[in-house]
Amino acid sequence: MEDFKKRQITFLLQLVGITVLLFGIHSYFFFYFATDTVLFFPIWHTYTFHFGVTLIMYTVINYLFSSGKKDIFNLFMGMTLSKMILAILFLLPLILSDFENKVPDVFNFFIPYFMYLFFEVFSLVKFLQKS
Numbered sequence: 001m002e003d004f005k006k007r008q009i010t011f012l013l014q015l016v017g018i019t020v021l022l023f024g025i026h027s028y029f030f031f032y033f034a035t036d037t038v039l040f041f042p043i044w045h046t047y048t049f050h051f052g053v054t055l056i057m058y059t060v061i062n063y064l065f066s067s068g069k070k071d072i073f074n075l076f077m078g079m080t081l082s083k084m085i086l087a088i089l090f091l092l093p094l095i096l097s098d099f100e101n102k103v104p105d106v107f108n109f110f111i112p113y114f115m116y117l118f119f120e121v122f123s124l125v126k127f128l129q130k131s
């Protein structure tokens with residue numbers, strides 16, 4: 001369990017750092033280059049969603065791996081599918097709304113989505129290689 005805590009704290013600190021960095025860059029670009037664009041979801045909603053889902057996925061995989069389950073590929077694929085379903089549910093109010101311009105919201109969601117997915121895969125591969 002000591003490995004679990006160590007990996008979890010390291011990942012949490014990295015995740016907070018990545019979130020603050022991405023959110024800062026995203027907010028900067030949006031503030032200076034898209035001031036007249038109205039979004040359905042505020043940018044911080046998107047980052048809160050990505051932060052929470054990524055943290056939960058990593059925590060579950062890290063815990064099960066620390067508990068002795070060494071074959072986590074199927075678990076990762078299932079949780080990635082769940083993450084995709086949650087993403088659709090998150091965007092469902094936008095999809096069903098009469099909001100006029102949905103494209104900026106979709107881009108504001110999926111660009112960080114793939115960055116968080118890359119970070120998550122990179123972190124999991126890194127700790128699996130050490131084991």
